[in-house]
Amino acid sequence: MSRILEESYRAYEPRPFTADQRKDVTLLFGGVTWRAEKLLEGLFKSAGYNAQRLPDVTVEDLYLGRELADVGQCCPTAFTTGNLSSFLRNEAEAIGADEVAEKYVYVTAGACGACRFGQYHQSYELALKNLGLEAFRMFLVQQHEIDQSKGKDAGLQTDIHLLLSTALGMMAADAIQDLEYQLRPYELEQGATNRAAQKAVSEIYDAMLSRPKQMPKWGSVLWHSTTRRFLKAMRRARGHFEDIQLDRLRVKPMVKITGEFYLATAEGVQNYNMHKWLEGEGAEVQPAPMVVWFDYLMRYGGQKLKLGFGIKDKARQNYALLKLGRRFFRFKYDQMRRMLGGVPRPMPDQDKLRELAAPFFDNMINGGEGDLLIAKAIWAHTQRKAHMICELSPYGCLPNTMSIGAMAAVQGRYPDMLYAPIEVKGDSDVHALSRCQMVLADAKIRAQEEFESALAAAGLTADEARKRAKEHPKVNTPFWKVPHRGAVGTASNVVLELGNATL
Numbered sequence: 001m002s003r004i005l006e007e008s009y010r011a012y013e014p015r016p017f018t019a020d021q022r023k024d025v026t027l028l029f030g031g032v033t034w035r036a037e038k039l040l041e042g043l044f045k046s047a048g049y050n051a052q053r054l055p056d057v058t059v060e061d062l063y064l065g066r067e068l069a070d071v072g073q074c075c076p077t078a079f080t081t082g083n084l085s086s087f088l089r090n091e092a093e094a095i096g097a098d099e100v101a102e103k104y105v106y107v108t109a110g111a112c113g114a115c116r117f118g119q120y121h122q123s124y125e126l127a128l129k130n131l132g133l134e135a136f137r138m139f140l141v142q143q144h145e146i147d148q149s150k151g152k153d154a155g156l157q158t159d160i161h162l163l164l165s166t167a168l169g170m171m172a173a174d175a176i177q178d179l180e181y182q183l184r185p186y187e188l189e190q191g192a193t194n195r196a197a198q199k200a201v202s203e204i205y206d207a208m209l210s211r212p213k214q215m216p217k218w219g220s221v222l223w224h225s226t227t228r229r230f231l232k233a234m235r236r237a238r239g240h241f242e243d244i245q246l247d248r249l250r251v252k253p254m255v256k257i258t259g260e261f262y263l264a265t266a267e268g269v270q271n272y273n274m275h276k277w278l279e280g281e282g283a284e285v286q287p288a289p290m291v292v293w294f295d296y297l298m299r300y301g302g303q304k305l306k307l308g309f310g311i312k313d314k315a316r317q318n319y320a321l322l323k324l325g326r327r328f329f330r331f332k333y334d335q336m337r338r339m340l341g342g343v344p345r346p347m348p349d350q351d352k353l354r355e356l357a358a359p360f361f362d363n364m365i366n367g368g369e370g371d372l373l374i375a376k377a378i379w380a381h382t383q384r385k386a387h388m389i390c391e392l393s394p395y396g397c398l399p400n401t402m403s404i405g406a407m408a409a410v411q412g413r414y415p416d417m418l419y420a421p422i423e424v425k426g427d428s429d430v431h432a433l434s435r436c437q438m439v440l441a442d443a444k445i446r447a448q449e450e451f452e453s454a455l456a457a458a459g460l461t462a463d464e465a466r467k468r469a470k471e472h473p474k475v476n477t478p479f480w481k482v483p484h485r486g487a488v489g490t491a492s493n494v495v496l497e498l499g500n501a502t503l
C-alpha cells in the first residue's frame, strides 16, 4: 500500500521497439470481427510485419482478466486483458517470460476518453505485472489521430498509409458482413453463406497483402483515393455469393443489434454468441457495422470543432477538412457496397441520428457510444428498419448505464418499441438469453402479423406468393436488393413487391 501512495501517476511507456527488431518480432492484435482481423493480418504482413491474431476469446479469459487486473472494470476490458494475458502466459510457459517479451508486442486501439477505453493499457499493464511480464511491450494506436508516424527507426509505424488501408479494410469487412447476415437466414443449403464469406474475405486479404508496402503521405492519400485494387477484390468476393439459393419468403423478425462497440461487434462468447443465437431462434439480425462508429467519431469531432469557431485557430479550416473527409469516407463505403450489388445497407445519416437522440441525450457527452446508442434505437424503430432492438451493454460500463437510463424516456415516447437491453457479464448467459427470448417472442408475433397485412395488401395468399416468387426467381437471388415497401421484414417486403403494393 505504501508503495502506491508514494508513487505519483505515470503514463505507460513501452520499452523501445526498433525497426531492426521488426523481423524477429510478431505483432499481436485482436478485438474485432474475424473478417476485420483477417484483413488486419494481411495489412500488417503487407507492411513488412510478422502478425498474429490472438486466439478467440473464452469465458476463462474473462475470469483471468478480472483476476489479474481490476475486478470492477467493464467487461470488455476484462475480456481483452484476459485474452492477451492467457496467450502470453501459455507462451511464457513454453518459451520463458524473457523470450516472450522479446518475441511479441501487442497493438491495440487507444483513446483519451471519458470511459475506461482511455485506460485499457493500464489494465493490461497491471495484468502483465501480475504475470511477471513487465518487460512486454504494448503500443496504442490513438483513435482520434490520423497520422501517428514515428521516426524512421521506430519498429511500429502507424502512419497514414497504414491507417488509410485499415479504413478500407474495415469497410470491406463491414460490407461483406452485412451481406452475409442478409443471406444466411434464407439460404436453402445450410453453411453456403459462411463458406462464401470465408472465400470473400480471402479475396480482400490477398488484395491487402499485395498493396504497396510504403508510400509518402500525400502519395498514399492519392493512392487510396484512386486505387481500384480493393473494388476489384470486392467484385471477386461477390462471385462467391452468386450461387447461393434462397427462400426469402421465410417470415422472420428483424433484430437490430446496438450497444457498446466491442460487445455489439463481437460474434462470440463476449456477448453470449448473441448473433448466432438470434439466427438460431429464427431471426434476421442486423449487425452493428464498425463504419457507423467511425462516422460517429468524425461527427463528434466536427461538433467539437464547431464550438471553437471564432475562438480557436484554424477551427473552421479543420472543420471543412473533416467534413470533406467524412464525405469521402461515405463515398468509399458506398463504392464497396455497390460492388456487392448495393445489398449491404448504407450508413445512416449522422445528422439525422443526432437529431433523433437530441431530446433524450446531450450529444456533447462522449465516452462509449455517446448519443449514438439511443439514436440508432429510435432510428431503427421510427424508420421501420427493425422489429426489435437488442442492446448489448457491458457490465460496469458508465456510458452505457447512462444510455440505458435515457432509454427509459425513449420508451415512454415510443411505447411500442420492442427493446431488449442485455447486460453482459460474460457468465450469466441463461439469464441474458431468456430475457432476450421474451422480447423476441413479441417480435415474432409482430413479424407474422406484418406478413399477413402484406399478403392482404398484395391481394395474395401465402401459396400464391410462393407461386409468384417462382415466376419471378430474381427475388430469391443473392444480389436482388429487397425494396423497402413500408414493411420491416424481408418476407413482407418481398410479398409487397410481388403484389406491387405498399404498407
Ligand code: SF4
Residues within 6 Å of the ligand: 074, 075, 076, 077, 115, 116, 117, 260, 261, 262, 367, 368, 369, 394, 396, 397, 398, 399, 400
Ligand atoms: S464504453 Fe463502456 S465498456 Fe466500452 S470501454 Fe468504455 S466503459 Fe468500457
